Every structure is written in structure tokens, then in C-alpha cells.
Amino acid sequence: MLPIFVLTLRQLSGKWRLSIMSVLALLPVIIAVLMVSFEGAPTVREFEDAVLSGILAGAISPLVVLAIASAAFANEIEDSTLANLVLAPIPRWQIVVPKLLAAICVSGPFIAISAFLTGYFAYSADFRSALAVTGAAIVGVALYSSAFVWLGLMTTRAIGYGLIYIVLWEGFFSSFVMGVRFFSVRYYSIAWMHGFDARRFAGFDDFGFGLAVVASVAVFGGFLLLAIRRLRYMDVP
Amino acid sequence: MDALPAADAVTTNGEAPVIRVDRVSRWFGSVVAVSDVTFSVTPGITGLLGPNGAGKTTLLRMMTGLVDPSDGTVTVFGEPVRRNPPLYGRMGVMSEHETVYGFMKGRDFVRMMGRLRGVTDEAAVDKAIDRVDLAEAADRPMGTYSRGMRQRMRLAGTLVHDPEILILDEPLNGADPRQRVHFQSLLRKLAAEGRTIVLSSHILEEVEQLADTVLLIVNGKLAASGDFRAIRVALDERPYHVLVVSDSPRELAAAVVQLGSVDAVNVDPDGTLVVLSRNVRDLQIELPRLAQSASISLRRVEPLDDSLESVFGYLVER
Amino acid sequence: MMGRPEVKKREGTVFDIGYQNYTGPREGRGRARLSVIRNGVRTSLGFGRGALAKVLPWLFIGVLVFIAIIMALVAGAADRLVGPEDADQLNLPSHSDYYGIASIIFFVFAAVGAPDLLCPDRREGTINLYLVRPLTGSDYVFSRWLAFFLVMVAVAWLPQFILLMGLLMGDPRPVNYLLENWLDIPRFLLAAIPLAAYTTTLALLAAAFTTRRAYAAVFLVGLFVITTPFTTGLASEIGGTAGQWISMFNLSNIPVHVNDVIFGEPSVITRSAPAAEMSSWILVGWFLLWTLGPAGVLWMRYRRLTP
Numbered sequence: 135m136l137p138i139f140v141l142t143l144r145q146l147s148g149k150w151r152l153s154i155m156s157v158l159a160l161l162p163v164i165i166a167v168l169m170v171s172f173e174g175a176p177t178v179r180e181f182e183d184a185v186l187s188g189i190l191a192g193a194i195s196p197l198v199v200l201a202i203a204s205a206a207f208a209n210e211i212e213d214s215t216l217a218n219l220v221l222a223p224i225p226r227w228q229i230v231v232p233k234l235l236a237a238i239c240v241s242g243p244f245i246a247i248s249a250f251l252t253g254y255f256a257y258s259a260d261f262r263s264a265l266a267v268t269g270a271a272i273v274g275v276a277l278y279s280s281a282f283v284w285l286g287l288m289t290t291r292a293i294g295y296g297l298i299y300i301v302l303w304e305g306f307f308s309s310f311v312m313g314v315r316f317f318s319v320r321y322y323s324i325a326w327m328h329g330f331d332a333r334r335f336a337g338f339d340d341f342g343f344g345l346a347v348v349a350s351v352a353v354f355g356g357f358l359l360l361a362i363r364r365l366r367y368m369d370v371p
Numbered sequence: 372m373d374a375l376p377a378a379d380a381v382t383t384n385g386e387a388p389v390i391r392v393d394r395v396s397r398w399f400g401s402v403v404a405v406s407d408v409t410f411s412v413t414p415g416i417t418g419l420l421g422p423n424g425a426g427k428t429t430l431l432r433m434m435t436g437l438v439d440p441s442d443g444t445v446t447v448f449g450e451p452v453r454r455n456p457p458l459y460g461r462m463g464v465m466s467e468h469e470t471v472y473g474f475m476k477g478r479d480f481v482r483m484m485g486r487l488r489g490v491t492d493e494a495a496v497d498k499a500i501d502r503v504d505l506a507e508a509a510d511r512p513m514g515t516y517s518r519g520m521r522q523r524m525r526l527a528g529t530l531v532h533d534p535e536i537l538i539l540d541e542p543l544n545g546a547d548p549r550q551r552v553h554f555q556s557l558l559r560k561l562a563a564e565g566r567t568i569v570l571s572s573h574i575l576e577e578v579e580q581l582a583d584t585v586l587l588i589v590n591g592k593l594a595a596s597g598d599f600r601a602i603r604v605a606l607d608e609r610p611y612h613v614l615v616v617s618d619s620p621r622e623l624a625a626a627v628v629q630l631g632s633v634d635a636v637n638v639d640p641d642g643t644l645v646v647l648s649r650n651v652r653d654l655q656i657e658l659p660r661l662a663q664s665a666s667i668s669l670r671r672v673e674p675l676d677d678s679l680e681s682v683f684g685y686l687v688e689r
Numbered sequence: 690m691m692g693r694p695e696v697k698k699r700e701g702t703v704f705d706i707g708y709q710n711y712t713g714p715r716e717g718r719g720r721a722r723l724s725v726i727r728n729g730v731r732t733s734l735g736f737g738r739g740a741l742a743k744v745l746p747w748l749f750i751g752v753l754v755f756i757a758i759i760m761a762l763v764a765g766a767a768d769r770l771v772g773p774e775d776a777d778q779l780n781l782p783s784h785s786d787y788y789g790i791a792s793i794i795f796f797v798f799a800a801v802g803a804p805d806l807l808c809p810d811r812r813e814g815t816i817n818l819y820l821v822r823p824l825t826g827s828d829y830v831f832s833r834w835l836a837f838f839l840v841m842v843a844v845a846w847l848p849q850f851i852l853l854m855g856l857l858m859g860d861p862r863p864v865n866y867l868l869e870n871w872l873d874i875p876r877f878l879l880a881a882i883p884l885a886a887y888t889t890t891l892a893l894l895a896a897a898f899t900t901r902r903a904y905a906a907v908f909l910v911g912l913f914v915i916t917t918p919f920t921t922g923l924a925s926e927i928g929g930t931a932g933q934w935i936s937m938f939n940l941s942n943i944p945v946h947v948n949d950v951i952f953g954e955p956s957v958i959t960r961s962a963p964a965a966e967m968s969s970w971i972l973v974g975w976f977l978l979w980t981l982g983p984a985g986v987l988w989m990r991y992r993r994l995t996p
Contacts, residue, residue: 214468223460223489
């Protein structure tokens with residue numbers, strides 16, 4: 135598994151790609167700093183809705199992960215190099231798992247650092263809250279990565295479908311239609327944040343922590359299994 | 372065309388088949404890429420020939436398990452090849468796609484291919500690279516390689532785990548003449564070690580020189596298989612063309628056309644005769660006798676279609 | 690001794706049954722450009738390829754039409770529930786607001802669709818097949834631009850016409866509605882043009898710098914995502930002229946401001962933006978800067994290309 139992990143790390147770590155991810159990841163931090171500078175510490179709910187949910191978990195994180203995770207397999211398919219891996223005498227999960235882990239390892243640090251600094255500045259240097267935001271962001275990265283790795287195997291237009299999902303489902307429907315939150319990675323990761331720091335987020339029980347954990351495991355495991363199955367049955371270019 | 376013999380019977384040298392393709396078809400929507408093909412492959416070199424779009428690559432991809440047949444079965448060492456990863460350890464496959472990981476050094480690529488197949492010994496990596504004569508360039512990124520070098524390094528990656536079966540799709544693309552000679556010598560050596568090699572190519576001359584067995588694919592169907600000379604003999608509905616140069620072409624033509632073994636005689640403007648005969652054995656005996664009795668000197672007698680190119684051309688066109 | 694027989698002069702004829710030289714008219718650069726435009730339109734809409742190639746572009750078009758249908762249904766429902774006079778007071782979204790409401794979908798459609806016209810040709814080297822024809826690099830990129838621009842205009846007009854039909858059919862007095870609001874028609878037709886030009890130019894510019902469609906798409910969407918909340922929050926905090934200019938850097942609102950100038954009033958999306966208070970000349974000039982500037986960079990990137 136290590137050779138595939140290292141290969142994918144190198145494939146996904148292009149200079150331009152990393153620069154763009156850095157710029158995207160900086161945005162929530164800058165907004166947090168500006169909000170605090172102009173308004174003083176925002177209310178917890180306001181900041182969560184506007185920045186953590188709306189920008190970080192709902193836009194920046196899925197965008198960054200989409201660009202990286204969907205490319206894990208999509209680039210190999212486009213370049214016709216996937217056969218190099220598929221024709222190895224190893225179980226298919228030993229191809230999918232290192233690809234997924236590499237995608238998480240490339241996109242994770244950007245989002246994690248962004249989340250930590252955002253939470254740190256917004257919540258007056260409260261480490262626990264900052265770590266809660268970071269932990270939730272990492273969960274979000276893992277869930278989005280699992281879904282978009284699978285999407286990259288299913289279609290060469292993964293970016294298009296991924297953007298529709300982010301803009302319409304996570305951005306629009308999940309904000310206005312209450313029931314959609316039960317099927318939204320954005321709200322799962324926010325619920326994890328609530329669970330990690332119940333002290334600051336006490337009373338935010340629109341989506342329970344226990345339910346979020348179960349749903350997250352189901353989403354991560356489900357898309358991972360789907361990706362493995364797809365690799366087993368697809369015709370390899 | 373008569374029905375082909377069953378896969379069991381289509382073997383060379385009486386050896387047990389390593390790869391068996393049994394009534395395999397593959398269609399993409401309404402396009403039939405491969406139609407009801409049956410053959411077996413045994414140790415040695417088998418050449419897969421056919422015009423562009425004949426179905427060679429689709430057939431090779433089914434033989435390597437990359438693509439599901441729509442119908443029929445493909446087995447390697449008696450096991451289904453599709454969705455059978457342990458079998459891939461015994462196979463080395465080089466596809467037609469020439470794309471490489473441009474950022475990766477050649478040595479790292481071969482090492483990675485070896486590690487994926489359980490080879491951790493660095494000596495095996497060195498050996499594979501030496502075999503393709505790329506030791507000097509092995510520590511450069513493959514993005515800096517020429518086309519021929521990329522092909523050779525890909526071949527090294529195919530050989531690193533010492534597979535029993537090699538399936539090579541257009542492996543000589545981009546190779547210069549010296550590399551071609553080196554490659555041919557390498558393949559012969561590998562085949563002599565008992566490996567099974569299936570090689571797809573457009574270069575008839577090389578397949579003619581290398582392959583013990585030829586599989587001719589035309590329009591998705593197996594048009595012929597076996598030694599190309601034996602295929603030629605089997606094409607008995609088509610007369611042989613024999614070139615005859617003499618000092619009295621017209622007189623010879625008038626006499627030859629009356630022979631029972633001759634179908635027709637064409638006389639070229641330069642006086643060359645092309646004799647069409649379905650019974651070359653009798654012609655071989657009758658022609659010199661005829662020339663002697665007519666006091667005609669024969670300067671040259673040469674079969675024109677005793678080549679793979681001729682057989683290929685005929686089968687593709689008919 | 691017998692004389693040698695006279696050698697007859699050999700005659701022969703070659704019959705050309707194979708390759709025939711083309712002797713018809715050669716139409717030159719104009720036809721070549723037209724072919725590239727036609728190919729670009731077909732590629733953008735998935736025509737000439739399998740069913741799967743049509744799914745994504747028509748999914749976007751479906752969403753845009755769906756938004757228009759919802760707006761029409763809401764307007765019709767309001768008329769029925771509270772009566773036409775009171776419904777007018779509600780100031781429900783209409784033609785002037787449509788492009789602002791649907792702008793994110795237009796941007797994503799452009800981000801996903803436009804790179805298809807430039808990236809594969811450079812990635813696979815097929816751009817050389819164009820450049821060996823009587824086409825320059827400028828012809829090629831202009832033709833690609835025009836192809837996607839035409840698609841964007843059509844995609845922008847379609848839901849507006851559906852909205853118009855919906856509003857007409859939902860109004861208890863359709864003829865009166867048309868007589869009172871006929872000016873909306875030329876306005877929404879005109880307002881589609883800056884939206885199409887802006888999105889086409891930025892999307893193609895992003896595609897001009899990479900051979901992978903995915904990165905161009907994500908970069909462009911990321912750009913809009915970055916500037917929207919950043920400028921919105923900052924502008925309202927700082928206020929004044931500085932705040933107005935900061936608000937002007939909300940890239941997703943630039944063509945919507947031009948839409949507002951055409952309709953003579955801010956749309957529901959830009960109403961609260963400080964930039965809406967700027968003069969029309971500044972708003973239009975800003976749009977031209979953000980369209981013609983990137984267009985110039987795009988042109989310079991392609992004009993020197995040779996096969």
C-alpha cells in the first residue's frame with residue numbers, strides 16, 4: 135500500500151495546486167480576524183452560521199477536497215496509467231485505501247490549519263474551541279474525501295457533479311430545507327464540533343452528536359466500499 | 372469459412388495452453404469489437420496481428436482482465452483472469468498507452484512496479500533496467516525521456532517481477548532500429564526460458580521473424596492462426612503467385628499456360644511472368660522440364676506470396 | 690537473315706480510380722472559424738457525443754429553468770392568495786432579479802463547461818490540427834470564446850422566456866401584464882450579454898493556464914467563493930467610499946450590477962451591496978475592465994501559438 139500512497143501524494147502535490155489550496159484555506163482565517171477586529175468577538179451562533187458552516191465546512195473544505203480527492207483516480211483514468219495499479223496482485227481495497235488516505239493527507243493540513251486559526255481568533259484564543267473546530271473540519275475532510283474519491287472513479291466529470299453537489303445541496307438546500315441536514319456532510323461536521331466542545335456549543339442540538347457519528351461512519355464506510363466495488367468491476371482504460 | 376476447431380485443439384507443439392480464449396465476444400453498444408474468438412496460447416511467442424480497428428487491443432485487454440468479455444471466457448493457467456488479482460503476479464502487461472508518471476525517475480517507477488508485485492530486491496530492479504539498456508538514464512525523471520526510452524522503461528517495469536506471461540501491446544512504438552534488434556533478442560531469450568509471450572504489432576516483418584504462432588484478427592474475428600506458412604497452404608482457394616524470369620518469356624508463357632497445374636499466366640511489360648497455380652508441387656516439377664524441352668533458360672523462379680505480409684494482405688482484403 | 694520485327698511503340702494509360710484531388714472551392718479562414726465555433730457549441734452542449742456527455746450541461750440548464758419556474762409559481766401563488774394589487778406590493782423577484790439569483794449556477798456552468806473547449810486540445814496536442822489550417826491562434830481562441838458566449842446567452846435567455854411565460858400565464862390579466870411590463874423583454878435579452886461575456890472570458894482565462902479541466906473549474910469557483918463573503922463583510926464594516934470600492938471586488942456581482950443598470954434598479958441580490966450606490970458609468974466601466982482585461986490576457990496567451 136505504501137508505494138501507492140507515496141505515488142498519490144506526489145501526484146496530488148503539484149505546486150500550483152497547493153498554492154491555490156493555500157489561498158482558499160486562508161479566507162476563513164482572514165474573515166475571522168476581520169470580524170473580531172471590527173465587531174469584537176462575534177456571538178458563537180453568528181460565527182458558526184456565517185463562517186464555520188457557511189464558508190469553511192460548506193464551501194472551502196468541500197472545494198479543496200473536491201479538487202484533490204476526485205483527482206486521486208480521475209487523473210490516472212485520464213492518463214491511462216490506472217492499469218499499472220490495477221494489474222498488481224493485491225486486493226482492490228489496497229489500491230483504494232492508500233489513494234483515499236493520500237487525498238486526506240494532502241487536503242487535510244490546509245483545512246485543519248485554517249480551521250484551527252479561524253477558531254482560535256474567533257473564540258479569543260480558546261484552545262479547546264479551536265481544537266473542536268479543527269477536529270470537526272478533519273472529519274469533514276475525511277467524509278468529503280471518501281465521497282469524491284468514489285466520484286472520481288465513477289465519472290470523468292467528477293468536478294462538475296461535485297460542484298453541483300456543493301453549490302446546490304450543501305450550499306442551498308441544506309440551509310433552507312431542514313430535513314436535508316440529515317444528509318449533509320456540512321451539518322455532520324458541525325455536529326461533531328458541537329460534540330467536541332459542548333461547553334461552548336451547549337444548546338445547539340439541531341443535529342445530535344451521536345447521530346452525527348453514526349452518519350459519518352456510514353458515509354465514510356459506504357463510499358469507501360462503493361469505491362472498492364467500482365474498481366473491482368469497472369473496465370480499466 | 373469453416374468453423375474453427377475448438378480451443379482445446381488449437382495449441383502449438385502439443386503443449387498445454389497457458390491462456391485460453393473460448394468463444395469470446397465484446398461489444399460496445401451496437402459496435403462489435405470482438406466476435407466469437409477462440410484460441411489458445413502456449414509457451415513461446417505468439418504474434419497478434421490485424422489492421423487498425425480489428426479488435427486486437429480489446430482482445431488483449433480481455434486477456435489481461437482489464438475488460439469483461441460480453442460473452443465467452445478467458446482463462447490463464449486454468450483460472451478466470453477477470454477479478455483475479457493473485458494471477459496478475461504471474462503476468463507482465465504493457466498496454467498501448469505510452470503515458471508515464473512524468474515526475475517519477477525511471478528507477479523509481481520500476482521499483483514501484485516491483486514493490487506492487489512483491490519484489491523488494493533492488494537487484495531485480497537493476498536487472499530489469501539493464502535488460503532494456505537504460506541504466507544511464509534510470510535516475511532521470513521519465514518526463515525527460517524520448518518516446519522510445521519511455522517504452523523501454525515501461526518494458527522494464529513489466530519485466531521486474533520476472534513474470535511467466537508477457538502481454539505486450541505495440542511494444543516497439545518509437546523504438547529505433549538498434550533498439551528493435553535488442554528487443555527481438557531479449558524476447559527470444561525470454562521465450563527460450565519457457566515464458567509465454569503475446570505480442571501485438573503492426574510490423575509484419577518483425578512478427579514474421581519472432582513469432583512461432585500468429586493470430587490474425589480481422590473485423591473482430593479470428594481469420595487465421597498458426598504458422599503463417601501453414602496458413603498459406605491452407606488458403607487453397609487462392610492460387611500461389613510465382614515469379615518467373617526467362618530469356619523467352621512469351622514462348623514460355625504460351626507453354627506454361629497449358630500445364631494442368633497452372634490457372635493463369637500474366638506477362639508483365641518487362642517480360643516477367645507471374646504464374647498462378649494452386650498446385651505448386653506439380654509446377655515445381657513441370658516447369659523446369661518444360662523450359663528444358665523448349666530450350667528456354669530460366670533465370671529466376673521465386674514465390675511471391677511466401678510471406679506473412681502476403682497472407683495478411685489477402686486475409687484482410689477478402 | 691530475317692530483319693528484326695519493327696518494335697511497336699508501347700502505349701499505356703493510367704486510370705485514376707483512387708485518390709482524387711479536390712478541385713472545388715476552398716473557403717478559407719472564415720469557414721475554418723465557423724467550423725471551430727460550431728464545434729465549440731456542440732461540445733459545450735454535449736452534442737455529437739454519447740448520452741453521458743449531455744447529462745452535465747443539461748443538468749445545469751435544468752436547474753436554471755427550475756429556478757425560473759419556481760419564481761413564476763411563487764408569483765402566481767401570490768396573485769391568487771393576496772390579489773394582484775397586494776402581490777405587486779410584495780415586490781417578488783422577477784426578470785430583473787433572475788440573473789442575480791441564478792448567478793452562482795451560471796458561474797459554475799461556465800467553470801465546468803468552458804475548460805472543455807481549451808484544455809483537451811492542449812493536453813492531447815490536437816490544437817496543432819487547428820493551427821495547420823488557415824487559422825491563427827487568435828482565430829482559434831476567439832472562435833472558442835464566441836462559441837461558449839453564444840451558449841451562455843442561449844442558456845441565460847431560455848429560463849427568462851420560461852419565467853415570462855409563467856408570469857403571463859399566472860397573471861389573471863395576461864395582456865395587461867404584457868403591456869405594463871413589455872420593457873422587461875429587451876432588458877433581460879440585453880442583460881444576458883454582459884453576464885455571458887464576463888463568465889465566458891473568466892472561465893476561458895482560467896482554462897488557458899492549465900491542461901486539466903478540473904483545476905480550471907475549481908480555481909474559478911474558488912475565486913468567486915473567496916471574494917463574495919470577504920468583500921461583503923469587509924465592505925459593510927468599513928462603509929463609505931472605501932466600502933463601496935471593496936464591494937466592487939465581489940466578482941460574482943460585477944455582471945449583476947450591469948443588469949441593475951439595464952433594469953434601472955438594484956436586484957434583490959445586490960440591493961444591500963454598497964457598490965450598488967456607485968454611478969452607472971463606474972459600474973459599467975468596472976465590468977468592462979474585468980471583461981476586456983482578462984480577454985486581452987487570454988488573447989495574448991494564444992495569439993503567438995504556432996503548430
